[in-house]
Amino acid sequence: MSKILDKINSPIDVKSLCGADLDRLAAELREEIITRVTANGGHLASSLGVIELTIALHRVFTTPTDKIIWDVGHQSYAHKLLTGRREQFATLRQYNGMSGFTCRDESSHDPFTAGHASTSISAAIGMAVARDSQKQNHNIIAVIGDGAITGGMAMEALNHAGHLGKRLIVILNDNGMSISPTVGAVAKIFSRVRFDRRYYKVSEKSRHILKRTKQGSRLWDFGQRIKGSLKRMVMPTTLWEEFGFAYTGPIDGHDIEEIVAALEQTKNYSHKPSLIHIMTTKGKGYAPAESDAVHFHGISPKGSPKKNGHGQHLPSYSEVFAATVEKLAGDNPKVMVVTAAMPDGYCLGQMQKNMPQRVYDVGICEQHAVTFAAGMAAEGLIPIVAIYSTFLQRAFDQIIHDVALPKLPVIFALDRGGIVGEDGKTHQGIFDLSYTSLIPDLIVAAPADENELQHMLYTATQCGQPMVIRYPRGTGTGLNLDRELKMIPIGKAQLIREGSDVLFVATGASVNAAIEAAGMLEEQGHYAAIINMRFINPLDTDLLREMTRSIKKVITIEENVLSGGLGSRVALFLEITGIKDVDLRCLAIPDEFVKHGTQSQLRADYHLDARGIYQEAVSFINQSYQTDQENNLISNHIGS
Numbered sequence: 020m021s022k023i024l025d026k027i028n029s030p031i032d033v034k035s036l037c038g039a040d041l042d043r044l045a046a047e048l049r050e051e052i053i054t055r056v057t058a059n060g061g062h063l064a065s066s067l068g069v070i071e072l073t074i075a076l077h078r079v080f081t082t083p084t085d086k087i088i089w090d091v092g093h094q095s096y097a098h099k100l101l102t103g104r105r106e107q108f109a110t111l112r113q114y115n116g117m118s119g120f121t122c123r124d125e126s127s128h129d130p131f132t133a134g135h136a137s138t139s140i141s142a143a144i145g146m147a148v149a150r151d152s153q154k155q156n157h158n159i160i161a162v163i164g165d166g167a168i169t170g171g172m173a174m175e176a177l178n179h180a181g182h183l184g185k186r187l188i189v190i191l192n193d194n195g196m197s198i199s200p201t202v203g204a205v206a207k208i209f210s211r212v213r214f215d216r217r218y219y220k221v222s223e224k225s226r227h228i229l230k231r232t233k234q235g236s237r238l239w240d241f242g243q244r245i246k247g248s249l250k251r252m253v254m255p256t257t258l259w260e261e262f263g264f265a266y267t268g269p270i271d272g273h274d275i276e277e278i279v280a281a282l283e284q285t286k287n288y289s290h291k292p293s294l295i296h297i298m299t300t301k302g303k304g305y306a307p308a309e310s311d312a313v314h315f316h317g318i319s320p321k322g323s324p325k326k327n328g329h330g331q332h333l334p335s336y337s338e339v340f341a342a343t344v345e346k347l348a349g350d351n352p353k354v355m356v357v358t359a360a361m362p363d364g365y366c367l368g369q370m371q372k373n374m375p376q377r378v379y380d381v382g383i384c385e386q387h388a389v390t391f392a393a394g395m396a397a398e399g400l401i402p403i404v405a406i407y408s409t410f411l412q413r414a415f416d417q418i419i420h421d422v423a424l425p426k427l428p429v430i431f432a433l434d435r436g437g438i439v440g441e442d443g444k445t446h447q448g449i450f451d452l453s454y455t456s457l458i459p460d461l462i463v464a465a466p467a468d469e470n471e472l473q474h475m476l477y478t479a480t481q482c483g484q485p486m487v488i489r490y491p492r493g494t495g496t497g498l499n500l501d502r503e504l505k506m507i508p509i510g511k512a513q514l515i516r517e518g519s520d521v522l523f524v525a526t527g528a529s530v531n532a533a534i535e536a537a538g539m540l541e542e543q544g545h546y547a548a549i550i551n552m553r554f555i556n557p558l559d560t561d562l563l564r565e566m567t568r569s570i571k572k573v574i575t576i577e578e579n580v581l582s583g584g585l586g587s588r589v590a591l592f593l594e595i596t597g598i599k600d601v602d603l604r605c606l607a608i609p610d611e612f613v614k615h616g617t618q619s620q621l622r623a624d625y626h627l628d629a630r631g632i633y634q635e636a637v638s639f640i641n642q643s644y645q646t647d648q649e650n651n652l653i654s655n656h657i658g659s
């Protein structure tokens with residue numbers, strides 16, 4: 020039988036299907052998504068959970084005129100398949116292929132670019148204002164999960180939406196899960212609704228049975244009165260109505276007809292925002308994902324290596340982080356961990372089990388997480404804030420105002436620093452060295468390997484100052500970890516290789532690439548010295564001064580944007596100290612957003628892998644004049 024999906028070239032084709040074909044379409048979408056995501060990696064469980072919702076949305080609304088804004092965008096695979104991107108779907112998250120999130124550049128059916136959570140309602144309100152001020156009349160729908168709606172920004176937006184009273188629809192896609200189970204008081208209200216929904220289904224069955232006899236009928240009526248008061252106790256109807264929203268729900272999120280009916284009804288509320296609460300199952304229709312939604316939230320591409328050349332398991336940086344903080348917390352009752360909805364990404368599951376009082380998951384609330392930790396530190400605790408590099412961007416002012424300014428000893432563990440790979444532009448951790456090292460009194464460190472990571476974490480818990488430790492996504496070299504943790508002198512870099520032709524000043528995971536490149540150079544008779552610049556702030560200017568007395572060609576290497584990172588800081592140091600006889604080349608991310616692809620493809624693109632560094636070094640050594648790149652750097656970032 021030919022596939023219905025093969026005939027869907029635009030959402031108009033979804034509208035023309037008959038009811039019976041819709042279930043077949045749902046099954047085909049499921050099959051396509053499972054096959055592709057299992058091969059390419061990606062956000063499987065979230066997308067499987069919204070297939071019926073996606074079909075219903077495209078039945079009722081007409082994109083791109085109507086605007087459907089998917090919060091985070093990680094659940095938009097069915098939407099992509101129904102909006103003319105079926106042919107490209109095989110390239111999902113691959114180099115030069117389709118993005119794993121919604122993206123304005125990719126399709127007119129994606130009205131908003133996303134990747135970070137909790138933005139959809141704010142964007143929807145903005146679009147509603149734009150629509151009304153331009154005398155247009157389309158629908159605007161924000162689809163937001165129960166995890167993302169607990170984010171501070173979503174709460175701020177709900178507050179504003181209720182105040183403004185513009186016509187828009189918020190669909191709360193409630194599956195009880197963020198990446199891990201959703202946390203918080205709001206999540207508790209939702210779970211009561213879930214219970215009520217199950218209760219409602221059971222009671223419909225009982226009605227048929229009881230209504231058959233007179234006695235049964237009386238029993239039913241009594242039950243209904245109790246149910247009414249129960250419902251008032253458990254349902255958030257009043258909550259949403261107080262907020263200024265018209266509330267519909269709970270709706271079975273896997274029943275297309277029921278969703279369509281709710282959408283049709285809501286479409287007609289012309290004077291205020293409305294909220295439809297739909298209940299879904301994360302991973303729906305794929306047994307492994309339904310039973311382990313945490314693992315299947317985001318899966319790696321098939322065959323991703325996590326072993327070294329001898330077949331041994333290579334621990335990821337995140338695993339080393341988790342084991343170290345558990346050890347530190349065991350030794351010191353003041354050590355606490357704060358995560359903003361990413362306990363799984365930080366491998367904190369074991370510690371949560373062993374020490375539940377020492378790990379705080381605050382939900383998708385990065386700003387709150389930082390100031391919450393500042394409060395702990397103000398009263399003598401040693402909080403470790405575990406937030407990915409890209410998500411901590413949200414809490415820039417909290418770092419400055421609540422932590423660095425009062426010099427509170429909060430430790431920031433920035434996982435996914437540098438190039439992260441397939442999540443692409445929204446998730447690359449390439450700004451952190453810049454946005455943290457410009458802040459006074461904030462130590463900024465980047466370990467060269469997993470061993471250094473554990474020593475830096477220990478150092479941070481001992482030094483009593485605010486400190487950032489940024490480390491990459493994935494595995495390190497798999498070197499043996501020291502059993503004893505030791506202090507690393509703050510602000511001191513490490514000279515790890517002597518040389519005479521060129522000086523590599525590298526930081527973080529780039530140090531290993533530099534070591535490899537130095538080996539390649541040596542085979543060609545060139546000798547590179549290497550500094551492991553463990554700290555970006557404070558920078559070890561003593562060592563820089565000493566080394567540049569004899570080596571006049573310097574290459575800085577970092578997985579960070581050029582502006583404000585290691586290279587800029589070294590350039591500034593040379594400039595303001597009047598060291599004029601040194602030629603500098605900076606290997607970093609230029610002024611652009613880094614697309615998706617594997618980490619190794621992207622590192623190669625930016626010459627941040629060993630081969631790229633080697634090639635840059637050879638051309639530099641053979642060159643006797645300043646390159647255009649250096650001139651650009653000086654004029655762009657320092658002023659000539």
Ligand SMILES: Cc1ncc(C[n+]2csc(CCOP(=O)(O)OP(=O)(O)O)c2C)c(N)n1
Pocket residue numbers: 065068091093094134135136137163164165166167168192194196197198301359360361383385410413
């Ligand atoms: C600001 C920010 N913090 C954290 C994340 C990581 N993240 C992506 S999806 C997700 C869970 C979202 O849960 P929910 O909104 O309920 O969607 P579901 O996956 O359950 O469909 C999290 C924490 C993010 N994308 N953005």
Ligand SMILES: CC(=O)[C@@H](O)[C@H](O)COP(=O)(O)O
Pocket residue numbers: 062091093134135198316317364435439442492
């Ligand atoms: C959608 C989102 O923001 C997260 O799911 C993110 O993709 C997780 O990334 P890791 O796979 O690096 O933990």
Ligand SMILES: [Mg+2]
Pocket residue numbers: 164165166192193194195196197
């Ligand atoms: Mg959810």
